[in-house]
Amino acid sequence: MVEVFSGQPYADGVKYRIDPGKAVAPTLLDDAGLRNAEIALTLSQLLTNVHAVQRVRGLEPVKDLKDPVKKSAAPINLDIEMETGTGKTYVYIKTIMELHKRYGWSKYIVVVPSIAIREGVKKSFDITADHFQQLYGTKPRTFIYNSSRLHEVERFSSDSGVQVMIINIQAFNATGKDARRIHGTERRLPNGEIVLEGLDDFGSRKPIDVISANRPILIIDEPQKIEGDAKKPSKSLEALAAFNALFALRYSATHRIERTKVHRLDAMDAYNQKLVKRIAVRGITVKYLTGSSAYLYVDGLEIGKGADFPKARVELEVQTAHGIRRQVARVNKGTNLHVVSGGIEAYKGLFIRNVDANRDIIELSNGDVIGAGEVTEDVAEGQKRRIQIREVIRAHLDKERQLFAQGIKALSLFFIDEVAKYRDYEREDTLGEYARVFEEEYGEVLADFLGQLDFDDAAERYRKHVEAIPVRSTHEGYFSIDKKTGRSVDGKIAARGDLAGQSDDVDAYDLILKDKERLLSFEEPVRFIWSHSALREGWDNPNVFVMGMLKKSDNTTTRRQEIGRGLRLSVDQHGERMDNPVTVHDINELTVVTDESYTDFVTALQKEIIESLSARPRKASVDYFTGKQIKLADGTTSVLEKSIAQALYNHLIRHDYIDDDGLVTQEYKDARADGTLAAPTAEALKPVIDFMWPLVDALYLDLPKPVDGRKPKKIPFNEANFKKREFQALWSRINHKAVYQVEFDSKELIKNCIRTLDKSLNVTVMQYLVEAGKQVVGLEVEQLEAGTGFKVSETKLEHSAVSAGSTVKYDLLGEIAEKTQLTRRTCAAILTGINPGTFAKFKQNPEQFITEAARLINEQKATVIVEHLTYDPRDSRYDSSIFTENQTAQDLSKAGEKLKKSVYEYVVTDSKVERAFVEKLDVSDEVVVYSKLPRGFSIPTPVGDYNPDWAIAFRDDTTKIKHVYFVAETKGSMSSLQLKGVENAKIECARKFFNSLDNTDVKYDVVTNYSELMQLVSD
Known part of the structure; x- marks a missing residue:
């Protein structure tokens, strides 16, 4: 959001004299307020910034900043689309703090559509106050507008620092007391004197005039509940214009009036980025069976240990001493429903022929099939x-x-x-x-x-x-x-x-x-x-x-x-x-x-x-990829140049990952799921290809399908396999907890960073477009109103030696230190060591200089970390309870057949590679026992905890070594390009962890299939 105003000079409030009103004593005439500074950028500069922001986020660039509605809340309206539940309240609070930090704007009004949302917003400001105090050294001062406490409006105007008023639309958009008081409605007294409605404590002033003098920035929460639509805007929207806002930021998951959108986090993004809960659904289906008129509801299916599993929970009618009642019973293969019902005639001859937990169905002896959640006959509400x-x-x-x-x-x-x-x-x-x-x-x-x-x-x-x-x-x-x-x-x-x-x-x-x-x-x-x-x-x-x-x-x-x-x-x-x-x-x-x-x-x-999701782009093109922002393994970002975008597009065409229309093909989806995407030949693509696939993923609507809430089940634990001598020996060798330390020479890091910055730091010079035009001959009124009265006759691209944002004061050391988590002293040593010509690039484009320098420094830091990482195994160990205590329910439709050699009776896999691997393990004569390692078992690394895939114990006579124990990570492709970034760093750290255990008979490696595993074991 703040990049839209890049180049705006910092101004910590503009002082002005507050109108004291007739009823205020002369001593208060010198009271001063602090209002937001005006926007210094021209509309053309703002539009350039908006286009840059939109390109990075894959949004369609707007033609201009004009509003589709004549009477708008502010002269500039910017849309932020955020899916429900992703924390938009936190985001706009942080945006408020960042706008204040960068540009000095301090007066904000949060407008909400209901009291419920108002209370929730105030609560969010309260509970995050200390958090923002730590981040920014200050926190927002907030209050809920109340027409009976107008002294808070006075303080809002006069106090320095971040001031936030929270107001619900009902307070100024109705005929009630609140609305009359904020607008200072005039009322005639019995003696003929005209006074302002109920404002004895506010002099002759109208609260709306005091508020509007501050040129506040509007934050509109859920605008679709306030504004109506473009053809028929609501009175609420018209009322917002009275605030005389500098500009308005509109936050919603479902904008009804589309304005200038600068960010999109829609339902698919929110799920894929794991910012919201996954959805499961338990529905009820009325099923009309031909073979029986008996009432039957399949509540769900259960798996467990023993020959009488799986079982089904079935509700049926049962004859009791108090008459026929509906009760839930557990049944399995061979159960006689006539007996369970207490002899009710409708169930005579009905047996459970089969209970299938993988498909979540039961089969009856008359041939009928009923799934979990299905109920026979029509049932009353x-x-x-x-x-x-x-x-x-x-x-x-x-x-x-x-x-x-x-x-x-x-x-x-x-x-x-x-x-x-x-x-x-x-x-x-x-x-x-x-x-x-x-x-x-x-x-x-x-x-x-x-x-x-x-x-x-x-x-x-x-x-x-x-x-x-x-x-x-x-x-x-x-x-x-x-x-x-x-x-x-x-x-x-x-x-x-x-x-x-x-x-x-x-x-x-x-x-x-x-x-x-x-x-x-x-x-x-x-x-x-x-x-x-x-x-x-x-x-x-x-x-x-x-x-x-x-x-x-x-x-x-x-x-x-x-x-x-x-x-x-x-x-x-x-x-x-x-x-x-x-x-x-x-x-x-x-x-x-x-x-x-x-x-x-x-x-x-x-x-x-x-x-x-109708506004999402669906077709791949060079223009689509150009200017997109990708996040790299070290947390920094990079913007794709046209040459790299062209190389990616060619790569997709060459491997049939997109069709003639630019649409993503099934070949791409399958390869992406299995981890078998083709490695690029173009040198420019190799360093960044892993971080560009999400841009391709965004082109197809592979929606997250809610899971069937009845299907996930806890997978039974095979205690006999777990207690086998071979698995206990393996577990005792690897279940150490450990701490790591990284010792490296700062001089070495500084030297590497200086060399890399001098060689690889690229900063683009700011460009601006000069357009010349003439007034159209025979100009008509309609053309003036539509903004088409002039025609461009010449354009020229100029390069700027000074960034448009150069009026902003940068803490260069502080910014790079924050992005790299290095000390200011180390960052100073790096920056003073680079060539003067390299450092001069800062003047060309400060923002990009900081981002690119931090990215390159972080790359060198990551290399040094892995090279100098050591593990120290502790005496404390993981308890075997992690195999059962933290196990989550799984969808058995992805589990395959019941397993013989696994610690778990089923294993749910996410790819064809894993499924084929499991099937080979379970029938291998060389394997005694194996387990998918539970999530509770993790190895600490500097780039996040790491959970290996498999622990496998082989027979004593597999090789000449007496015992062979293997910890494996299964990957669809062993291409080094597929294992770059954080994932590769974790794998390298894992190698060091297992080496530190000093177990010569435990091997850790990455494999693509069972044959490769056996080759490693034999070696």
């Missing part, structure tokens, strides 16, 4: 809701058991459309229909779930925790409160106007917005939350892992909006975000329980996502 509530409880317990040991509190959220379904004040216990069903189902599901737990220490700690929570304390409803009766009521919803469909009831939000931290504590018993569907906006708790949609379909609310409440990445008991790139989606999975079928829900969700 009440029964569907009961099934949904049960599914939410079961999904919650599955997730909670996994997360409890990691210190993460799991929450589940039910959305309902009527408070009476949860709170019934006609009953003594005030429990509504859904609350009663919940308590009935919770008791049964919990007892069944705890009965299936293992008897290890972790399971016992979890068992004690949940058994100590009474059912009545574990669920709570958060609704609007009627102040007269104190009872929960349906939320207040605006029926007409710009804010139709939104709630403005502040009472409904206090607990769920202001007490987020309490809800995330294990000390708080509430785990299941019930809320009105109207409260969807603003309800953002990161630890919602399951959502139950117990409401009728709402055509005004998309599925993306509904699930958006639970997409944020979770936090642990210390508030640390669970965003480790290796395990982020093992932990962060949102399960949505819906009354639609899985297929229907996912199809509709995918359609909505595709529609939101």
